[in-house]
Amino acid sequence: MSDPIKKFVDVFSSLPGIGPRQATRLAFYLKNLGTNNIQEISDAIVGLNYLKTCSECFSTHYQNQPQRKIGAPTEASEKTNADNLCSTCSNTQRNKGLIAIVEKETDLISLEKTKKFNGRYLILGDLKKDGVLDSVQKLRLNSLKRSIKRDLSGQAEEIIIAINPTTYGDINANLMLHELKDYAKKISRLGRGIPTGGEIEFADEDTLGGALDNRN
Amino acid sequence: MSDPIKKFVDVFSSLPGIGPRQATRLAFYLKNLGTNNIQEISDAIVGLNYLKTCSECFSTHYQNQPQRKIGAPTEASEKTNADNLCSTCSNTQRNKGLIAIVEKETDLISLEKTKKFNGRYLILGDLKKDGVLDSVQKLRLNSLKRSIKRDLSGQAEEIIIAINPTTYGDINANLMLHELKDYAKKISRLGRGIPTGGEIEFADEDTLGGALDNRN
Missing domain, CATH: 1.10.8.420 (RecR Domain 1)
Structure with a gap:
């Protein structure tokens, strides 16, 4: 070639x-x-x-530089901080006390499409298969802890660990559960069960077991 | 987004x-x-x-510009022509009288990997599903005809129409068969049959029929 x-x-x-x-x-x-x-x-x-990285949830986002008139007051520090926030984190209509931890932006997009989540996010980055959080992921969890201390007097309403229900997802979720247990009144994971349109006959034991546990 | x-x-x-x-x-x-x-x-x-397009087979190829000493004779026209040829077409060891017509470069690469073809190629470009050759494809076939007239006194040894054995591949192959019938002693297509590792049980009727016709 x-x-x-x-x-x-x-x-x-x-x-x-x-x-x-x-x-x-x-x-x-x-x-x-x-x-x-x-x-x-x-x-x-x-x-x-x-693209920029949101200083709060670490999601990738894009923002046109606001047109500023020469001589207009800038309020530099506040302005800069607001510029670094994504549209979700800067949206005052959203519930800051409800936090979903996701692996990547595409997971965030999927959750947003359900229109059933009105909280904020934390993008953790791709999980390693060895079930150990890397240094970037630890920094992001620490940043989340700091913002919970600062904005929510130390405790969030709920943290949803929205990590894939795979073996290493489970290991990582348990790690985070341990790390964050003092920072939220409730820590949850996404429900497991049979996907809509799926058939009981073809569901594996774990999925069917999860569906039984989650029956409603 | x-x-x-x-x-x-x-x-x-x-x-x-x-x-x-x-x-x-x-x-x-x-x-x-x-x-x-x-x-x-x-x-x-x-x-x-x-990347350049070979003036003979129309394949995409790359050639570093040859370093030329200032004042050295250039033999401009011949040099330029040779520069436009891909490594296959400029290889004098290959049989110019044996021509495989393929749809795209990846098909050429697949045929080269078999190490069973020592002829030259013509890249036709993606075939349309309506079974009609487009203007570029007609120009390429005409260029092939001209080179057969010029280099092979009007008749190639064999032209292999190496087009996928699909419905519209067949239609296009028949068109080309008609177009080229006076330009080669033999015009062939690739053999049809059961792929190596495949199972008779799962072969469709056409494939199995082709395998019967091609038995050896």
Whole structure:
């Protein structure tokens, strides 16, 4: 294979969900789209650099710089802080005492789509399979603890650990339960059961057991 | 969703094999990789612009510009032509009289991996599902005809129509058979049969029928 193709395949097959075969196909596909389309795609990637990380929930978000008149008062420190907050964290209509801890932004988007959660989030980042929180995740939990101390006089109403119900998800959830037990009146996890549209016959024992425990 | 994410998802979910869900996941993944990695990925895409199209088989290929001493004779026209040829077409060890017509570069790569084909190729480009060759494909077939007239005194030894054995592949193969019948002593297609490792029990009627016809 020729050099830029090889480079492209190397880079793209290291991304989640893209294998070398699909990367090769993509490379030739993009080449055949032509220069303008290649530029557009490259711009879309570079555009990700303009995203910010929310200082409260650590979600990735985008905010246009507000137009400021020259000479207008800026209230620098407050303004800067507000700029770092995502639309969920800066929304005063949302219940700050209700916190969902999720692994990644796509989980947040899924929860938002249910329109059943009016609290705030903490994005933890991808969990390691060895059931140990990494240093970034520890810092984020500590930041959550600080904000609970500062804004909620030390105790949140409820923390929902919205982590996938997998083996290592369970291990990590137990770790967090232990870490956060003094910081919330209630700590919960998402209910387990048979997915809507699913069939009892095909549910595994754990799922069916969870569905029995959660019967209502 | 925030703007650069939305832009990224729009662009990437239009690529083959990537849906909006995977594109969203990729966007957050890339953002979290950080600026340097984003740049590397963008460079890998822009690098595709340096690829050339072979003037003989229309495959995408890459060739470093040969270093030329100032004042050295250039033999401009010949040199330029050779520069446009891919490594397969410029390889004098390969049999120019044996031509495989394929849809895309990945098919070429698959055939090369068998190490059983020592001829040259013609890349036709993705076939339309309506069984009609588009203008680019017609131009490429005409270019093949011209090169057969010029280099092989009007008749190739064999043309292998290496198009997928699908319904519209068959329609297009018949079209090409008709177009090229005066330009080769033999026109063939790839054999049909049960894939290695496959089971007779699960083969559909057409495949099994093809396997019977191709028994050896």
